[in-house]
Ligand SMILES: Nc1ncnc2c1ncn2[C@@H]1O[C@H](COP(=O)(O)OP(=O)(O)OP(=O)(O)O)[C@@H](O)[C@H]1O
């Protein structure tokens with residue numbers, strides 16, 4: 322680890338207080354309260370249309386809640402909080418095609434750092450996602466998985482205290498998805514940041530999470546908060562063989578189908 | 593896209609192009625010389641070529657080419673500035689779109705060449721009324737391309753910029769503008785060739801004897817110098833081809849990233 326890592330600020334805690342969101346007649350989010358603990362990986366799962374993307378837009382300050390509030394390290398969110406970075410599902414549309422990879426990654430730093438400092442941080446970020454030496458390419462010259470790595474590198478270059486991702490791996494193949502999951506976990510552990518991920522994939526939610534927040538159908542509420550005690554570092558094969566993984570995954574699936582009984586949760590700690 | 597034929601190799605394309613031009617010229621030369629069609633004033637390629645060589649050796653003619661080019665460039669520049677600003681704003685701001693749509697739709701079908709003589713009356717002779725005529729013709733493709741370009745900017749790119757703390761002005765300058773530029777440039781490319789035609793026509797119709805059009809006008813009053821008219825016209829045509837080629841390479845160099853959108 323380089324000494325630069327000491328610059329990394331402390332991870333942020335996020336608190337959602339009775340968030341609701343209504344579009345016209347359409348109540349998308351009913352009432353959501355939850356805590357996203359600092360320095361941990363939290364995962365939101367819920368049926369399609371439950372307002373997961375909407376919730377992330379509220380958290381990132383892109384949109385206002387109809388009622389309720391979001392606290393970022395105790396401060397009410399109102400506009401995009403400093404120290405938050407977002408990775409969008411649509412990496413190909415989120416990267417700027419007229420900029421080379423290195424300029425995309427440097428973009429968040431454009432006013433905040435000297436030229437030398439920028440170059441160094443871009444190199445570090447690209448290295449962290451396994452793309453060293455690829456800075457001169459354009460995003461569209463890369464595969465989908467590589468583009469998503471660039472998007473992650475750009476988020477890391479901001480030195481975020483909270484990294485928010487909306488179905489980040491939904492449009493890459495299974496092999497790439499597994500690699501990117503492990504990449505995320507290793508970065509999170511190394512840099513000690515808070516991570517909040519939305520996913521459709523139940524295996525992914527259990528594999529990544531310290532905490533899973535399960536949402537109901539719209540108008541959505543929190544069905545259950547599950548704390549996952551699986552050891553880290555996790556492993557794509559052995560972790561998924563553990564009894565706790567198998568149980569947690571079945572439990573989340575039942576919750577989403579609406580057939581869970583309290584007994585299902587006996588192996589997982591319910592927060 | 594499903595291609596019916598594989599594209600020909602580049603060399604073959606160039607060779608075929610040359611064969612086509614040379615063949616056409618040869619046939620024309622033969623048809624006129626053989627007397628198959630007769631009549632004074634037909635362009636005999638060899639005679640026209642001789643005239644072109646004469647013209648290009650003539651410093652005076654180069655001055656006229658220079659005048660036409662400056663006249664055209666000024667018009668194109670005026671149209672670009674006006675078209676990009678107005679079109680870009682119409683694309684980005686709904687109220688501006690609503691305000692300007694009707695005037696634009698009314699002005700657009702006006703043939704700029706018809707407005708030209710009025711401009712000469714108002715502004716007097718010289719380059720400016722000619723350039724404004726060119727600008728009026730060049731304005732529309734630039735304006736409409738800019739309008740659609742500004743609208744086509746990806747909302748995800750804009751949201752991304754917002755999460756990266758880019759201000760509203762910053763989003764306009766750093767996201768909307770670069771994303772729209774290549775499409776605006778397409779408008780300028782289309783306008784450039786239209787503009788050259790209008791530039792020469794304007795000189796011919798209501799200029800004061802300057803430019804390539806002015807030269808053609810003067811030469812055509814002298815019936816014995818019709819080859820000179822053809823030669824000057826040919827030079828104007830070649831100028832158009834050169835302009836198209838130069839703009840196409842600028843497009844490739846500056847906006848090569850556009851290829852990344854073709855998915
Ligand atoms: N800008 C908007 N205007 C009006 N309605 C919206 C808007 N954005 C989202 N909605 C509505 O809010 C509800 C939740 O949408 P959202 O995209 O947040 O769901 P989601 O949980 O992310 O779904 P998915 O899993 O399919 O991505 C939907 O009914 C949607 O139609």
Ligand SMILES: [Mg+2]
Nearest residue numbers: 373374375487
């Ligand atoms: Mg969504």
